Amino acid sequence: MHLPSRVTAGLAAALLSAFPFPSPPNLLLFAAAAASLSVLHLFKPPSLPPSRGLHHSVGMKRVASPSLSFSSPESLSDWIRPRLPSDAFASWGASPGTKSLHNLWLEISQGETSLLLLSDPQDAPRGDDDGSCTLVRVVNVAAVRIRNPRGAVLVESHQLLSDGSIRYRFRPLSEKMIPGESVEEAAARAVREELGKDVVKIVPGSYQTRVEEKASVSYPGLPARYVLHSIEAEVEGLPEEGEFSTEEGGEGVEAMEKAVFVRRHFWKWVDDEGDIRQP
Numbered sequence: 001m002h003l004p005s006r007v008t009a010g011l012a013a014a015l016l017s018a019f020p021f022p023s024p025p026n027l028l029l030f031a032a033a034a035a036s037l038s039v040l041h042l043f044k045p046p047s048l049p050p051s052r053g054l055h056h057s058v059g060m061k062r063v064a065s066p067s068l069s070f071s072s073p074e075s076l077s078d079w080i081r082p083r084l085p086s087d088a089f090a091s092w093g094a095s096p097g098t099k100s101l102h103n104l105w106l107e108i109s110q111g112e113t114s115l116l117l118l119s120d121p122q123d124a125p126r127g128d129d130d131g132s133c134t135l136v137r138v139v140n141v142a143a144v145r146i147r148n149p150r151g152a153v154l155v156e157s158h159q160l161l162s163d164g165s166i167r168y169r170f171r172p173l174s175e176k177m178i179p180g181e182s183v184e185e186a187a188a189r190a191v192r193e194e195l196g197k198d199v200v201k202i203v204p205g206s207y208q209t210r211v212e213e214k215a216s217v218s219y220p221g222l223p224a225r226y227v228l229h230s231i232e233a234e235v236e237g238l239p240e241e242g243e244f245s246t247e248e249g250g251e252g253v254e255a256m257e258k259a260v261f262v263r264r265h266f267w268k269w270v271d272d273e274g275d276i277r278q279p
Contacts, residue, residue, distance in 0.1 A: 067114040067138075073105040073258075080104075080115075080222075083135050088221025093260055096165035099218040102259040107139075112176040114138045136223050137216065140177040142186035143230040145206075148240045152269035156194075157243070160264040167217070167262075183207065183229045191235055193250030194265050199236045206232035243268040 070076040080101075081089055093100025107113035117133040146154040156169040175190035177183075184202060191200045208230045216224040238244075248262040 067116060069108060070105060073102050076105045076108070077101050080135070084221045091220050093163075093258065095220070097161075097167040097217060098220060099260050100258050103261075104137075104219060104222075106259060107176065111179040112139065134223065136225055137219065138225045138227070140227045141229065142175050142177050142183050142190060143171075143228055144173040144175075144187045144190055144200075145230065145232045146173060146235050146238070147232065148238075148269055152271050154238070154267055155270050157266045157268050159262045159266065162259075162261045162263055177229070183231060186229070187231060187233060189250070191233075194246060194248065195235065195238065195267075196246050196249060197235050197237050201234040201236075203232040203234065206230075241269060 068079075070079065092098050093103070104113065108115060114137070116136050116138055118136055119133040148154070153172060155172055158169055159167045161167055173190050173194060175186050175194075177186045181189075187202065188200050191197050210228050210230075212226045212228060214224060214226065216222050243266065245264055245266045247264055
């Protein structure tokens with residue numbers, strides 16, 4: 001489900017103004033453990049605020065409620081189920097490549113995702129529960145473009161999920177950001193958790209940001225807005241050619257019954273950047 005194009009442009013501009021993005025990252029070397037943390041504390045650029053700060057008019061729409069929070073997966077289910085197409089909601093965690101309601105609740109609880117209700121300010125006030133509002137999932141994403149010595153870009157071709165299904169990606173390394181986390185910190189965490197490496201060198205002047213609206217593969221039927229923070233980086237110790245796989249090292253939801261998580265990542269080097277999907 002997509003919002004009207006006039007809303008897309010207005011909401012994109014408002015999202016960009018709402019988040020005081022960090023200045024383009026400097027050349028940083030992230031080492032493991034304590035050494036890594038000391039470098040980050042010394043050179044950390046301004047942090048991103050939580051998405052819950054977006055409480056003002058957004059283009060032709062206005063935010064009808066603060067970022068929503070829920071005490072349990074059950075309370076989230078009770079609230080969101082009537083606001084989504086029933087067949088789409090039923091597919092969460094059931095169709096291959098999708099995530100479950102428990103995953104969305106974890107994302108909201110950990111600050112990785114914000115749920116916002118948007119309404120048209122030209123309409124008479126009707127409240128948030130009469131169906132006149134559009135529900136949007138807002139996510140800050142750090143996208144890390146890693147190159148090998150000949151200039152090819154590393155992409156994640158697919159993932160093996162905990163339920164045995166395959167989720168196809170074909171995009172650079174990306175990670176949902178948490179409140180207060182800088183782009184450098186998110187990049188280092190993504191490399192550590194998904195590639196198992198501890199040293200990341202950010203390419204100076206490579207930082208870019210934009211806002212995208214696209215249908216969510218993980219949560220069908222739930223419109224998504226992605227605030228993308230893209231950088232280029234060099235990572236030591238990776239295979240320089242061919243395909244390889246790595247074990248997920250940081251999702252930490254294995255103990256959550258009904259949550260779908262990534263068990264393994266599959267990577268390949270791509271020469272033609274035109275074929276790469278954006279995060």
